[in-house]
Each structure stands twice: as structure tokens, then as C-alpha cells.
Amino acid sequence: MLKLRPSELSAPNEYHDLSRDEFEALIQNTYQPFVIRRVAKDWPIVTASDDAFRYLQTQARESDSEIENVRLTRVPKSSQKKMFYREDMRAMNFGIAELSLKNCFARMERKIDDADYAVQSTPLSKLFKSMLKQHHTHLLDSFRKPLIWFGHGLKIAAHFDEADNLAIVGAGKRRFTLFPPEQIANLYVGPIDHTPAGQAVSLVDINQPDLNRFPNYVYAYENALSVELNAGDGIFIPTPWWHHVEALSKFNVLLNYWWSDRRVSTATPVVALLHAIQSFNTMESNRKEAWKTLLGHYLGEPEKVRGHIPEHAQGILSDMDIDLIKNLDAYIKQELNKR
Incomplete structure (x- = not known):
């Protein structure tokens, strides 16, 4: 049986100690994802990454945000950590509830009914204002504010973003598997208007691809890149490259920035x-x-x-x-x- 393991793919180009000018030049001159190792090595969340859960709890108290309501994603054990469709594709295999941040932490800590929990794509300024000053990257303008994603290890199916993306791991490990835009036909993309989280996703399970159902995925795999990032590492993903993201640790934190060089317009x-x-x-x-x-x-x-x-x-x-x-x-x- 053909094994198509993401871990055996080539990795994107890697850089260290990039200046702002070097970062912008890479974006302008290449249309490829690239990794920036240890770009956030001095961030407090990174230095505290071994106990990031307690660090975020402390920052929530210092930010007076424990009572702030947030959307908590619950992925049941039967879903095997993957936010996706149910088998008949009429609904999703996960649920979302609005809870106080304090209650979100409680559910994550107790892992109620053995489900996995995560808070996703939330402005850092909403939940952890105390972190803003010390958690910014020199690679972007200071007015660009990050979003935070934190929780248990989940898998997000391959999708693309409408804007360029700089994602930085705050705690835990993450694997990014990336596919060029021209591979769309080989990724067997699902519905555009009925999606797990807003963007259309590939229906292929890249860790166990069903090649009888999705035979041309082989060609997408042959053109893919994959890399594992540690706390402090970052990755730039140009729009609209497809990317599958897997959080690999018990507790994970990611900060990301989305931005676009197009002028403000209704025509996204x-x-x-x-x-x-x-x-x-x-x-x-x-x-x-x-x-x-x-x-x-x-x-x-x-x-x-x-x-x-x-x-x-x-x-x-x-x-x-x-x-x-x-x-x-x-x-x-x-x-x-x-x-």
C-alpha cells in the first residue's frame, strides 16, 4: 500500500535572524512559503512554553479578561482531533459554545468527557491585553495586531487564506503541510458555502489518504511541502497557498497575522x-x-x-x-x- 506521509516531504526554505527588509524582499521576490526559525525566541509565551497554560491564565487575570466571553470549540473523541464534516457532510463533527474565558480554561484543564477544546482566531487584544507589548514581531508594522489560537492538539484540513499569513508558534509543536494553489483540482475541495470554519477545505485526510476515492491526491502530495515548527518558530504562507495544520502537543499556542496589500474595497x-x-x-x-x-x-x-x-x-x-x-x-x- 502506498504511504504518503507528510513527514517525508521536502521542507520549505528556512531562514534565521531575518531583518524587516530581508523579510519583505523574500515576500516580493518569491511566491513560496518559508520558515523563520526562532523569530520569536524572546517572547514571554515562548520562554514560558513548558507551562504555557498557566502563563495564559496569569495573563488573563492581569488583563481582567476572565469574564470575557469567547467561542470555545469542542471536538469529541470520536472525531480523532480533526475539525471536519460528519460522514454525511450535513453537519460538522464538532460544536462551538460561548463561554467565559475562565470557564474555557476550566474545560481545557479537565478535558471534560475526554473531548478536545480550543479557542481559535481571537484578537490577542481582546483576551490578553497584557501580552500585546511584548508579543509583536519586528517583521511587521506595529499597527498589525495578532490573533491567538490556543488549546489541545487539533487538526485543521487543508484550506487557503484570503490574505498573506505570518504564523508564529507560541507553545507546543505544529506541523504545516503546504500545497501550491495550482494543486486545487488534486485536493478534492469540499463545498464553498458550507465549511468547517469559513474557508473551503480539502476532503482528503492527508495523514491517511483514501486513494481509491481521491486518486489524484498523489499529484498534490508530490508537489507539497511540510515542516514541523517549535515554540518561537514562524512561517510565512502567501495567499492562496493551501495549508493543513496539525497541533501536535497536549497544549498549543499560536499567534498569527493576516494582511493584504490590496487597497480597501468591497471586491475581496x-x-x-x-x-x-x-x-x-x-x-x-x-x-x-x-x-x-x-x-x-x-x-x-x-x-x-x-x-x-x-x-x-x-x-x-x-x-x-x-x-x-x-x-x-x-x-x-x-x-x-x-x-
């Missing part, structure tokens, strides 16, 4: 994708192919699209300024409201 890539699906998927195939040609043209190299047009007449084909973006937003909203 995922919303645009949803609208394109709505617009084109009911077309006859010949018309759909024609529209794919148009989309490919207008999403191609800007100078090939607009180079023959005088600069003052380029309109939305130009490097849009904020006024043009606002006008286009208003037009799109107006057109949608007509429907």
Missing part, C-alpha cells in the same frame, strides 16, 4: 470568486469558455491590457486610487441592488 477576492461562480456557472459551455478568455485577459499583465490606451482614459484599468475604488464600489452596489 473570495467575494469576487463567489459572484463569478454565480454569474458563469449556469452559462452554456461555449459562452463560459468565452468569458474565461475575457477574465484571463483582464486579470493578466496590466500593460498588455492598457498599454494602448492613453493614461488619462484608462479608468479602472489604471493603478486605481482611492477615489476610483470608491466610485467603482458605489457602481457595483448600485448594480447589485437592481437585481
Whole structure:
């Protein structure tokens, strides 16, 4: 039987002691995930990583946030630590409850009914204000604030983010397995509008892939990267690279930053994708192919699209300024409201 173990894949490129300029140059000049070892070695959560649970409890008290309500994910033992669909895909195999932070800690500590618990994607400033000052990376502007993820060891199916992602392990170990965007067809992606946590996910269990059901996953595996990170290590993941994330320790902490270089607009890539699906998927195939040609043209190299047009007449084909973006937003909203 063919074994496709993530641990046997090549790792992304690794760097140490990156400066801000070096970090930005790597992002600009490569379109690859990369690891930054020990980038947060001096963070207090990292130096306290052997007892990170108690550290977070202390920070919650110092931040007066123990009564703050948060969403706690509960993954039953039968789900084998994987946040995913139930077998019939009508519902999810986990539950979410809103509890005080203090009660979240209590459930994590006691592991009630042997389930696994986690708090995910929550602003650090909401729960642990006392940590903000000492838990920022020199690689990003100070106004970018991190999100925190903490809890038991869970597995998150391969998905992509709409923005670039810098993820830093605060405590525990995590394995990231990464797939280039062009492997989407070989990842057997599930529904777009019925998902475990907002983004569409691969239906393949990468630790035990069912190659009878998902035979082309072999090609995704052949193009994948995988790496295990320790406390203090970080990884940059460009959008929309697919990534499967597995927290490997009893208690795990991750801080991450999402950001985008696109200008503020209603036209986020995922919303645009949803609208394109709505617009084109009911077309006859010949018309759909024609529209794919148009989309490919207008999403191609800007100078090939607009180079023959005088600069003052380029309109939305130009490097849009904020006024043009606002006008286009208003037009799109107006057109949608007509429907």
C-alpha cells in the first residue's frame, strides 16, 4: 500500500535572524512559503512554553479578561482531533459554545468527557491585553495586531487564506503541510458555502489518504511541502497557498497575522470568486469558455491590457486610487441592488 506521509516531504526554505527588509524582499521576490526559525525566541509565551497554560491564565487575570466571553470549540473523541464534516457532510463533527474565558480554561484543564477544546482566531487584544507589548514581531508594522489560537492538539484540513499569513508558534509543536494553489483540482475541495470554519477545505485526510476515492491526491502530495515548527518558530504562507495544520502537543499556542496589500474595497477576492461562480456557472459551455478568455485577459499583465490606451482614459484599468475604488464600489452596489 502506498504511504504518503507528510513527514517525508521536502521542507520549505528556512531562514534565521531575518531583518524587516530581508523579510519583505523574500515576500516580493518569491511566491513560496518559508520558515523563520526562532523569530520569536524572546517572547514571554515562548520562554514560558513548558507551562504555557498557566502563563495564559496569569495573563488573563492581569488583563481582567476572565469574564470575557469567547467561542470555545469542542471536538469529541470520536472525531480523532480533526475539525471536519460528519460522514454525511450535513453537519460538522464538532460544536462551538460561548463561554467565559475562565470557564474555557476550566474545560481545557479537565478535558471534560475526554473531548478536545480550543479557542481559535481571537484578537490577542481582546483576551490578553497584557501580552500585546511584548508579543509583536519586528517583521511587521506595529499597527498589525495578532490573533491567538490556543488549546489541545487539533487538526485543521487543508484550506487557503484570503490574505498573506505570518504564523508564529507560541507553545507546543505544529506541523504545516503546504500545497501550491495550482494543486486545487488534486485536493478534492469540499463545498464553498458550507465549511468547517469559513474557508473551503480539502476532503482528503492527508495523514491517511483514501486513494481509491481521491486518486489524484498523489499529484498534490508530490508537489507539497511540510515542516514541523517549535515554540518561537514562524512561517510565512502567501495567499492562496493551501495549508493543513496539525497541533501536535497536549497544549498549543499560536499567534498569527493576516494582511493584504490590496487597497480597501468591497471586491475581496473570495467575494469576487463567489459572484463569478454565480454569474458563469449556469452559462452554456461555449459562452463560459468565452468569458474565461475575457477574465484571463483582464486579470493578466496590466500593460498588455492598457498599454494602448492613453493614461488619462484608462479608468479602472489604471493603478486605481482611492477615489476610483470608491466610485467603482458605489457602481457595483448600485448594480447589485437592481437585481
